[in-house]
Amino acid sequence: MLQSGQTQSSSIRMRIFSDDQIWEIKQAAFDIVEKVGFVCFHKEAQKMLADAGAWVKADRIRLPRHIAEACLATTPKGWTIYDRDGRRAMEVEGRKSHYGTSTASPYTRDVYTGEIRATGLTDIANGARVADACENIDFVMPMGSSSDVPLNTADVNEFPTVAANTTKPMVFIGYTPLGCAYVYEMAAVVAGGMDALKEKPFVIAYPEGIAPLFYPDDTIERIFVSADRFMPQLPGSTIQAGATGPVTLAGVTAQMTAEAIIHIVIAQLRNPGCPVAMSANAAVLNMTTALNTMGAPELSLGQCAQAEVAQSFNLPTWGLAGATDSKGLDAQAGLEAAFSILSQGMGGLNLIHDVGYMAAGMICSLEQLVMGNEIIGMAKRFVSGITVNRETLARDVIEAVGPRGHFLQQRHTMNHFKDELWRPGLLDQTAIETWTQAGRQTMADRTRDATVSILESHTPKALSDKTMAELERLRREAERELLAQLEKA
Numbered sequence: 001m002l003q004s005g006q007t008q009s010s011s012i013r014m015r016i017f018s019d020d021q022i023w024e025i026k027q028a029a030f031d032i033v034e035k036v037g038f039v040c041f042h043k044e045a046q047k048m049l050a051d052a053g054a055w056v057k058a059d060r061i062r063l064p065r066h067i068a069e070a071c072l073a074t075t076p077k078g079w080t081i082y083d084r085d086g087r088r089a090m091e092v093e094g095r096k097s098h099y100g101t102s103t104a105s106p107y108t109r110d111v112y113t114g115e116i117r118a119t120g121l122t123d124i125a126n127g128a129r130v131a132d133a134c135e136n137i138d139f140v141m142p143m144g145s146s147s148d149v150p151l152n153t154a155d156v157n158e159f160p161t162v163a164a165n166t167t168k169p170m171v172f173i174g175y176t177p178l179g180c181a182y183v184y185e186m187a188a189v190v191a192g193g194m195d196a197l198k199e200k201p202f203v204i205a206y207p208e209g210i211a212p213l214f215y216p217d218d219t220i221e222r223i224f225v226s227a228d229r230f231m232p233q234l235p236g237s238t239i240q241a242g243a244t245g246p247v248t249l250a251g252v253t254a255q256m257t258a259e260a261i262i263h264i265v266i267a268q269l270r271n272p273g274c275p276v277a278m279s280a281n282a283a284v285l286n287m288t289t290a291l292n293t294m295g296a297p298e299l300s301l302g303q304c305a306q307a308e309v310a311q312s313f314n315l316p317t318w319g320l321a322g323a324t325d326s327k328g329l330d331a332q333a334g335l336e337a338a339f340s341i342l343s344q345g346m347g348g349l350n351l352i353h354d355v356g357y358m359a360a361g362m363i364c365s366l367e368q369l370v371m372g373n374e375i376i377g378m379a380k381r382f383v384s385g386i387t388v389n390r391e392t393l394a395r396d397v398i399e400a401v402g403p404r405g406h407f408l409q410q411r412h413t414m415n416h417f418k419d420e421l422w423r424p425g426l427l428d429q430t431a432i433e434t435w436t437q438a439g440r441q442t443m444a445d446r447t448r449d450a451t452v453s454i455l456e457s458h459t460p461k462a463l464s465d466k467t468m469a470e471l472e473r474l475r476r477e478a479e480r481e482l483l484a485q486l487e488k489a
Helices: 019-036 043-052 065-074 123-132 154-163 177-191 194-199 217-228 249-270 297-310 331-346 366-384 395-402 411-421 432-437 442-459 464-487
Strands: 008-010 055-057 060-062 080-083 087-091 098-101 107-109 116-118 171-173 203-205 238-241 281-284 319-320 351-355 364-367 386-389
Touching: 008 411, 019 060, 019 065, 019 249, 019 297, 043 055, 055 087, 055 364, 060 107, 065 177, 087 194, 087 351, 098 366, 123 366, 123 442, 154 171, 154 177, 154 281, 154 464, 171 411, 177 203, 177 217, 177 464, 238 249, 249 281, 281 297, 281 319, 281 364, 297 319, 297 331, 297 395, 319 331, 331 351, 351 366, 364 366, 366 442
Parallel strands: 098 351, 107 364, 171 203, 238 281, 319 351
Antiparallel strands: 008 386, 055 060, 080 087, 107 116
16 A cells, blocks of 8 residues: 655744734835945945945945845855764754854853852853753854953963863854954864864854844954854844834844845845845843843744844844842742753754853853753754654554553563653653662752763863964964954054
8 A cells, every 4th residue: 555644854934924924024124225225334345245236325225125035145044063073963044943052241150169260261161061962063263352461462361271171062243353363273273274263163153233233343353254254153242122123123123134134235246146145133121120131932932033034034143041130949940941042943043052141141051051051952852743653653562561561571662661751861750769879969950960070070082282373373363463463453
């Protein structure tokens, strides 16, 4: 018998918009870039855009739709990202979701004391090492912004620190164009040369425009640095509902899409075919406290909405999940992290960062990261859905066991339970007596113990002495040049 649909396997997904609504938002985004435009003072970029047919008047630039559409057509529809050792790590395409750490916060929550203090380079190393040990963390960002290195040199100090403590792919925020260029030089040393890095990229840049619709000179230069090297980059402007964007989420989504299109156009005109995502950050201003709220449901709704529009262009997307507004590892931290991780996984966002953030992005927490790793495992299992075929329907097994039997001794159970049933690492599923005998530990207790265990026992794969020596040489050279550049400014 020929039977269609013998095997059905479907992931769990959700939709925010209808096709007609996506069409409306895309029209609004194209209208914004054409009628409103953006501000850019960078003379070389202005000339490049004008030569392509953009309307440049003073420092205001407007993009006719045909230019935007032509640039979108040359943008790759997905990328393969490798790890530090050149192994395929992430396919950034379609609805494949990958989760990464938080970054760039000024403070760190000390796992041993609970103290909230300024972030140092040692904290960056610890963040990379813990992320390296977390099986559900797919990429790493420097967990914080180190305050114990010379001003303006954080990126060139943080890159070798992260690279020495994880083999996983990296996303970095370059603080200056020169710093970005040096990060690529360092990455090329690790990869075995610039050609090898281009062939198997393990770093992704994250140049951030400023909402609404402003692209400073240093952002333009960082876009150019990545485009010139044909390296993947993520537009990262943050549109805060009610502050740097409309308070309505439809308006936020249109503006996010427009700002991503502007970034894509600049990169594609600089180097057609270079890899760029259609990405931005949705944020929510708490109208009572006037603070950014990372645990708000509207944040995940906005990220999923913008990603749905980007998916209609078949372009890679960017998320923000696993973060909390709480200052400690409590029920609020777990609730907000779980909500965002699951909802954005169901939205099919590609690169989902900021697992480990606390206090609206002001604190990086290793414990929040480790708890997030557990939540991601649960979310990945849920989103993977259910496979329906002859084997999984198990009609013959049910028939063999019959009424009042049990399935514990069935080979079918032994063959499938490890793949079918997710097993926690931190969540407590023991009997009351077992839990009591173990000391009545809370989730916070178990998470802290697991984090300390990683710090005290996990040893990442080391870089060679030769590579480390060359990274140190480049770090010192970059630091001298950046400080000299700062003195001249």
